[in-house]
Amino acid sequence: MRRVVGSGSKAAFCKHSNLEAHRPKNTSLHCAPRDQIVTAGAAVTIAEIQECLARCGQCLPIRLDLGQPLGGFPGTVGGLVATNMPHALSSQYGSPKEWVLHMEVLFQGEQAQSGAKVVKSVAGYDVHKLFVGSWGVLGPINTVTFRTYPLNVLSQGEAVTLRDLQGGEVWILRTLASELDQALNKAQGVYAFDRPSCTIWSEMRPEEPSEGWIIGPAGYRWSNRADKGMQIQIKRAFDPEGEWE
Amino acid sequence: MRGVLGNDQVRDGTAVERVYACDSYSIERHEPECVVFPRNTYETQLAVQRCIEIDVPFTARGAGTGLSGGVTAVKGGVIVSTKRMNQILEVDPVNRCTLVQAGVVNQKVNNAVKPFGLMFAPDPSSQTVCTIGGNINENSGGPHTLKYGVTADHVLQATLVDSRAQVIVAGSRVSGGPGIDPLSLVVGSEGTLGIVTEAWLRLVPMPERIETALIAFSTIRSAVDAVVEVMARGVIPAALEMMDKHVLSAVEKAFGLDYPKGSEALLLIECDGRSQQAESEIRSAIEACLDCGATNVETAGNEEDRKRLWTARKKGIGAMGRLAPTIVTHDGVIPRSRLPEMLEFVYAIAEENSLGVANIFHAGDGNLHPCFYFDEREPGTVERVLAAGEAVLDKCVELGGSVTGEHGIGLEKIDSWSKSLSANDLRLQTTVREAFDVSGLCNPCKVIPNQKGCVEHRRRWSGAAT
Ligand SMILES: Cc1cc2nc3c(=O)[nH]c(=O)nc-3n(C[C@H](O)[C@H](O)[C@H](O)COP(=O)(O)OP(=O)(O)OC[C@H]3O[C@@H](n4cnc5c(N)ncnc54)[C@H](O)[C@@H]3O)c2cc1C
Numbered sequence: 001m002r003r004v005v006g007s008g009s010k011a012a013f014c015k016h017s018n019l020e021a022h023r024p025k026n027t028s029l030h031c032a033p034r035d036q037i038v039t040a041g042a043a044v045t046i047a048e049i050q051e052c053l054a055r056c057g058q059c060l061p062i063r064l065d066l067g068q069p070l071g072g073f074p075g076t077v078g079g080l081v082a083t084n085m086p087h088a089l090s091s092q093y094g095s096p097k098e099w100v101l102h103m104e105v106l107f108q109g110e111q112a113q114s115g116a117k118v119v120k121s122v123a124g125y126d127v128h129k130l131f132v133g134s135w136g137v138l139g140p141i142n143t144v145t146f147r148t149y150p151l152n153v154l155s156q157g158e159a160v161t162l163r164d165l166q167g168g169e170v171w172i173l174r175t176l177a178s179e180l181d182q183a184l185n186k187a188q189g190v191y192a193f194d195r196p197s198c199t200i201w202s203e204m205r206p207e208e209p210s211e212g213w214i215i216g217p218a219g220y221r222w223s224n225r226a227d228k229g230m231q232i233q234i235k236r237a238f239d240p241e242g243e244w245e
Numbered sequence: 246m247r248g249v250l251g252n253d254q255v256r257d258g259t260a261v262e263r264v265y266a267c268d269s270y271s272i273e274r275h276e277p278e279c280v281v282f283p284r285n286t287y288e289t290q291l292a293v294q295r296c297i298e299i300d301v302p303f304t305a306r307g308a309g310t311g312l313s314g315g316v317t318a319v320k321g322g323v324i325v326s327t328k329r330m331n332q333i334l335e336v337d338p339v340n341r342c343t344l345v346q347a348g349v350v351n352q353k354v355n356n357a358v359k360p361f362g363l364m365f366a367p368d369p370s371s372q373t374v375c376t377i378g379g380n381i382n383e384n385s386g387g388p389h390t391l392k393y394g395v396t397a398d399h400v401l402q403a404t405l406v407d408s409r410a411q412v413i414v415a416g417s418r419v420s421g422g423p424g425i426d427p428l429s430l431v432v433g434s435e436g437t438l439g440i441v442t443e444a445w446l447r448l449v450p451m452p453e454r455i456e457t458a459l460i461a462f463s464t465i466r467s468a469v470d471a472v473v474e475v476m477a478r479g480v481i482p483a484a485l486e487m488m489d490k491h492v493l494s495a496v497e498k499a500f501g502l503d504y505p506k507g508s509e510a511l512l513l514i515e516c517d518g519r520s521q522q523a524e525s526e527i528r529s530a531i532e533a534c535l536d537c538g539a540t541n542v543e544t545a546g547n548e549e550d551r552k553r554l555w556t557a558r559k560k561g562i563g564a565m566g567r568l569a570p571t572i573v574t575h576d577g578v579i580p581r582s583r584l585p586e587m588l589e590f591v592y593a594i595a596e597e598n599s600l601g602v603a604n605i606f607h608a609g610d611g612n613l614h615p616c617f618y619f620d621e622r623e624p625g626t627v628e629r630v631l632a633a634g635e636a637v638l639d640k641c642v643e644l645g646g647s648v649t650g651e652h653g654i655g656l657e658k659i660d661s662w663s664k665s666l667s668a669n670d671l672r673l674q675t676t677v678r679e680a681f682d683v684s685g686l687c688n689p690c691k692v693i694p695n696q697k698g699c700v701e702h703r704r705r706w707s708g709a710a711t
Contacts, residue, residue: 094394113667120610130426212422
């Protein structure tokens, strides 16, 4: 069994393990601003992709400055997609899942593609989207094509930062708007919160909301979603040998 | 079936079978053995269970407006109509979502949430009749997809009865959670992974202000340059649609409307959001168009004007009935910067095949809908239409695009799509189908090529348009 590792910036959210690390190496980067897309290798860093896009007046809608206290975006494209983490512009521009148009992945030892490198396509199942938020369990992502946004969207965002990380643990909770105030009242050691996307980042483990999810240190995951059976079915179909953690 | 669901919910007989033999892709027809009308998830489950017991295929059907043959019962069997699953079960304005049954019509959802200042953003041109179940399964788009995204971005959770008659709930009202998201597979699966019975939809606030402009160009080239330029200036319009002069002349004839003389193409641009934002965006967009050589700009001062500016876009296809007895519309996508080249290709291929062609499409998305018009009674015409259509789709792939932006693969595009896939790409797709359609009875012969027992289909064309 192996574990896919990007830059390791989210290691605190993963189970400790001695598994062999598989590090994607693809650092190709191709911006096509007139087509509103960018194609990047999994090992390209978020900073690199933002820099390349900024030169053409575009971006991915994630704010690096707000990112730092909220868990950070120092990482790679592969990690960005595989973790699909909340960020300060989630409510306006969605999560990486909404920007991903095409992917090349390692599927049972072979390169395979899904999606199309255009802003709109409904050809076939969106298999590539299964890799978004998968935390690597289906195997490594090789390249990703994203839809891009005008650079000026980076001036938006209302996330409120209360204090710095200072080496503390990070727990992330998202719930319904109707439960947010209650969750905020109960939360301890809040680093930051984003009201529009109903997300709270805190130092202490939050109480489970009636609906929503929590990501915590050392592989802690909680959600009330009812499709765990389907998740297992997908994992088995894609990785029958259990090669990827 | 009658024993399971009751007489009232099962229909058969020649008339019914004929009506349910196809969708809006009417060239390939297969009559089902019966049609069932469950009212909820439980009754759907009973129907599917019965199909499995007697080893008969089943296919979900919404309004039947699909354009790629998705609802055609290729191997006969049972059509599961969602017509009676037509209830809006809950509107939750605080959490900006609504729970609806799959057979609810798109427009009805919008009517129900409008009093709360909310809307369901996907707006396929067929929205007054097409169903939420159809939208989810085709991952439908519309003119406002450019800014708001496709259906996938607006579905939070779906309940479905899968091919083993199990009820599964995919997704969550709280989006973005950790782990694999099976809902991404369900959306756009064209009815092949199960029958969707209910869904929680995401709602968005209605824009405070809408600014609309209709802009004329004296060459196709300058119009498509403007499409790229508008976006390059950091504006993402709510809609950015294009109509060429052939569409305009049809609309002029049909509705007595006048467009600036000498126009080769019109762009319809809409910007929305907060008042100030909408105003400044439309201003930038218009400036971009003028810089690209726009010859005339008309803006809407009120809702009535806005409707008038939209006439050519909304009624263009209908009006084209005046140009020739038959029209056939294709659906392909290309990277936006290749629009000039692509349109030149479309006009050339039409001329080469002695066919008329008009273009009316989602220019901002690079989603082309070339409509060939012709008289099919003339010998040899059909073959030429087929050849032209195939050449257009091949060109989309060659330019780095896709063979479908909104109509889906269904039956129509199995060949044109699958020839662009490598063996590994295809295996990735097949793995999904096989993991979920365990019984092999769920809408067989769609999307994936070379399925067991599916006859190879004829080369054909599609006759409706968006
Ligand atoms: C005039 C016209 C304009 C159109 N404009 C647009 C447009 O602008 N954009 C666009 O994207 N499309 C457009 N379409 C295509 C079509 O309307 C859409 O694909 C629509 O979403 C289909 O909805 P429906 O209820 O008619 O589905 P149907 O045609 O009944 O079914 C479509 C597919 O979905 C499956 N399905 C339906 N309901 C369910 C369910 N409950 N569970 C599982 N599977 C199900 C069916 O098996 C089939 O494969 C247009 C069609 C026409 C005729």
